[in-house]
Amino acid sequence: xxxxxxxxxxxTVHFGGLVAVDGVDLEVHAGEMVxxxxxxxxxxxxxxxTLSGVLVPTAGxxxxxxxxxxxxxxxxxxxxxxxxxxxxxRVFKEMSAVDNVRFGLEFAGRTRQHAHDAFDxxxxxLDFLGLAAVASVPAGGLTPSRQRLLEIGMALGARPRxxxxxxxxxxxTHAEVxxxxxxxxxxxxxxxxxVIWIEHAVRVLMSYVERVAVLHQGAxxxxxxxxxxxxxxxxxxxxxxxxxxTQRMAA
Ligand SMILES: Nc1ncnc2c1ncn2[C@@H]1O[C@H](COP(=O)(O)OP(=O)(O)OP(=O)(O)O)[C@@H](O)[C@H]1O
Ligand SMILES: [Mg+2]
Numbered sequence: 590x591x592x593x594x595x596x597x598x599x600x601t602v603h604f605g606g607l608v609a610v611d612g613v614d615l616e617v618h619a620g621e622m623v624x625x626x627x628x629x630x631x632x633x634x635x636x637x638x639t640l641s642g643v644l645v646p647t648a649g650x651x652x653x654x655x656x657x658x659x660x661x662x663x664x665x666x667x668x669x670x671x672x673x674x675x676x677x678x679r680v681f682k683e684m685s686a687v688d689n690v691r692f693g694l695e696f697a698g699r700t701r702q703h704a705h706d707a708f709d710x711x712x713x714x715l716d717f718l719g720l721a722a723v724a725s726v727p728a729g730g731l732t733p734s735r736q737r738l739l740e741i742g743m744a745l746g747a748r749p750r751x752x753x754x755x756x757x758x759x760x761x762t763h764a765e766v767x768x769x770x771x772x773x774x775x776x777x778x779x780x781x782x783x784v785i786w787i788e789h790a791v792r793v794l795m796s797y798v799e800r801v802a803v804l805h806q807g808a809x810x811x812x813x814x815x816x817x818x819x820x821x822x823x824x825x826x827x828x829x830x831x832x833x834x835t836q837r838m839a840a
Pocket of ligand 1: 604607609627628629630631632633634635636676
């Protein structure tokens with residue numbers, strides 16, 4: 590079997606007495622698009638923090654393309670091709686949109702080998718995202734939805750092999766969510782990246798990913814194709830009380 594691009598084994602995060610992430614295993618291959626869902630506070634963002642070196646797990650192991658990066662810094666993860674967005678966008682508000690994209694590359698280190706020459710040019714990335722017209726506009730002057738797109742641009746600027754998206758569609762209109770989802774799929778198709786995508790809009794997410802992992806109280810309770818995951822009794826149970834989400838999943 591071919592080697593996973595990203596491999597998490599038994600990843601656990603304790604915050605004092607709270608177990609925010611509880612022994613999570615996840616393997617993702619190049620070209621895979623995997624959704625991560627779970628109720629509020631399930632540990633999704635904390636898990637992403639460990640996958641991108643923002644947080645060192647209390648226990649477990651994380652490898653990228655076979656290299657064990659457990660305990661390494663976010664820069665090292667970026668240098669190995671892991672790029673991410675944040676639940677609250679972290680663009681540099683004073684810097685122009687195009688300089689924000691350039692920063693992505695600075696962060697990952699200029700020397701990293703990569704497969705996609707077209708995205709060497711930060712303007713090409715902005716164009717792909719529909720942001721070419723605002724290349725020179727300070728990021729703080731962009732609408733919140735454009736700032737979210739720009740964050741994807743910063744991640745793409747880092748020449749990723751693995752793209753981690755934390756609720757990039759939150760706060761967008763339904764039409765914008767669909768557009769963003771199509772963009773993300775094009776990124777995967779055209780660049781062959783592995784994409785791991787956390788989203789609360791479960792139904793949209795389920796219609797765009799081939800595989801979905803479900804976190805509940807820190808633990809992974811399901812991992813499989815969206816149809817079977819949506820019917821999994823443990824998943825339905827986890828979502829009870831989260832009114833709306835269960836109905837959206839079943840729809
Ligand atoms: N820095 C921290 N210190 C202490 N507890 C934390 C910290 N960060 C997160 N937590 C707690 O860890 C748990 C998991 O939080 P996390 O943000 O990972 O969940 P999430 O699944 O991303 O939730 P949401 O869907 O609301 O974004 C929650 O109980 C949260 O309160
Ligand atoms: Mg979160």
